[in-house]
Amino acid sequence: MASSVPDVIARLFAASDVVTSGEVAAAAGVTRQAAHHHLRALVAGGELVREGAGRGARYRRRSRRSTRYALAGLREDQVWMEEYSALRQMDLDIFDNPKVKPILDFAVTEMVNNAIDHSGGTEVIVRWFADADRIAFEVQDDGVGAFRRMRESRGLGTDIDAIGEIAKGKQTSAPDRHSGLGIYFTSRMSSQFILSSGQLVWNVDNRRRDEGLGWLEHERDGTLVRVEVDATTSVVPLEVFRGFSDPATFGLNRSTLRVSLFSDGTFVSRSEAKRVAAHLETYGIVELDFTGVDQVGQGFVDELFRVWQSAHPQTRLVAVNANPAVLAMIAMAAPTYGHPER
Numbered sequence: 001m002a003s004s005v006p007d008v009i010a011r012l013f014a015a016s017d018v019v020t021s022g023e024v025a026a027a028a029g030v031t032r033q034a035a036h037h038h039l040r041a042l043v044a045g046g047e048l049v050r051e052g053a054g055r056g057a058r059y060r061r062r063s064r065r066s067t068r069y070a071l072a073g074l075r076e077d078q079v080w081m082e083e084y085s086a087l088r089q090m091d092l093d094i095f096d097n098p099k100v101k102p103i104l105d106f107a108v109t110e111m112v113n114n115a116i117d118h119s120g121g122t123e124v125i126v127r128w129f130a131d132a133d134r135i136a137f138e139v140q141d142d143g144v145g146a147f148r149r150m151r152e153s154r155g156l157g158t159d160i161d162a163i164g165e166i167a168k169g170k171q172t173s174a175p176d177r178h179s180g181l182g183i184y185f186t187s188r189m190s191s192q193f194i195l196s197s198g199q200l201v202w203n204v205d206n207r208r209r210d211e212g213l214g215w216l217e218h219e220r221d222g223t224l225v226r227v228e229v230d231a232t233t234s235v236v237p238l239e240v241f242r243g244f245s246d247p248a249t250f251g252l253n254r255s256t257l258r259v260s261l262f263s264d265g266t267f268v269s270r271s272e273a274k275r276v277a278a279h280l281e282t283y284g285i286v287e288l289d290f291t292g293v294d295q296v297g298q299g300f301v302d303e304l305f306r307v308w309q310s311a312h313p314q315t316r317l318v319a320v321n322a323n324p325a326v327l328a329m330i331a332m333a334a335p336t337y338g339h340p341e342r
Contacts, residue, residue: 084101090130097232104229108227254283286318293326302333
């Protein structure tokens with residue numbers, strides 16, 4: 001399915017702070033006039049700011065607040081105290097929902113801390129966007145990039161492999177200082193979560209219960225993370241933690257992994273299965289979400305559901321959202337596979 005023009009505009013902003021109508025037209029496959037129409041609508045709605053005129057016009061997201069912090073000696077709790085104090089002075093109606101602030105308490109501090117400890121950069125910019133329907137923040141650093149950092153620290157082949165590792169949870173490039181849960185839990189409790197670096201963007205859209213990868217037209221230096229929280233959110237962070245944790249320890253003991261993040265083709269080989277299964281033995285239950293995967297190969301499912309499962313009986317692999325063809329292949333490779341009660 002072709003991307004809508006607003007989706008294309010959002011993807012362009014994941015790569016750059018400003019966009020032009022020409023870039024939108026080229027990326028969306030529409031006329032410049034059509035691109036102008038969509039950009040003008042976003043300006044009228046207060047989401048974008050136009051700079052310049054004519055063909056030289058550029059469009060920038062309209063932030064309610066933008067603050068630059070030097071990373072040296074920075075503490076994430078101090079940043080959040082300063083940012084929240086400024087937000088309260090704006091008297092935003094969204095904070096009438098008492099469930100909004102606890103999500104931001106966790107998400108802001110975790111994302112700023114990632115920039116402090118992982119980015120290798122010199123500064124971070126924190127931006128805020130708010131309207132009647134949602135509040136969003138961005139954390140942008142000038143470091144080496146989240147996907148490159150994970151790829152190099154784990155000896156992975158590509159940035160796509162790095163995203164797959166990050167999406168598992170418990171995966172971090174600094175295991176002596178981090179559990180790897182910050183991005184994982186933030187992506188689950190926000191209404192929408194976007195992480196972009198290099199030429200890739202990972203988008204977790206919890207409004208539509210969807211996630212995927214996008215290719216950026218222009219390479220992004222450093223890392224940009226954007227977190228959106230709807231005004232009507234009913235998410236309670238403690239319930240999110242419990243849903244993926246051992247009740248006795250609150251350690252992450254459950255993970256849901258989108259299989260399609262690990263490849264841009266069909267899943268046929270044992271090597272692909274091994275990439276998916278890497279480090280999953282730290283969980284008790286792993287839901288492998290096959291949404292968007294039309295077919296799999298015998299070697300792929302045999303490696304996962306028979307070979308790997310037999311070698312790791314402490315971890316239970318559960319296929320979810322798999323079509324009949326995928327389920328049939330799993331049953332052929334691992335006749336004892338079932339769907340135990342969760």
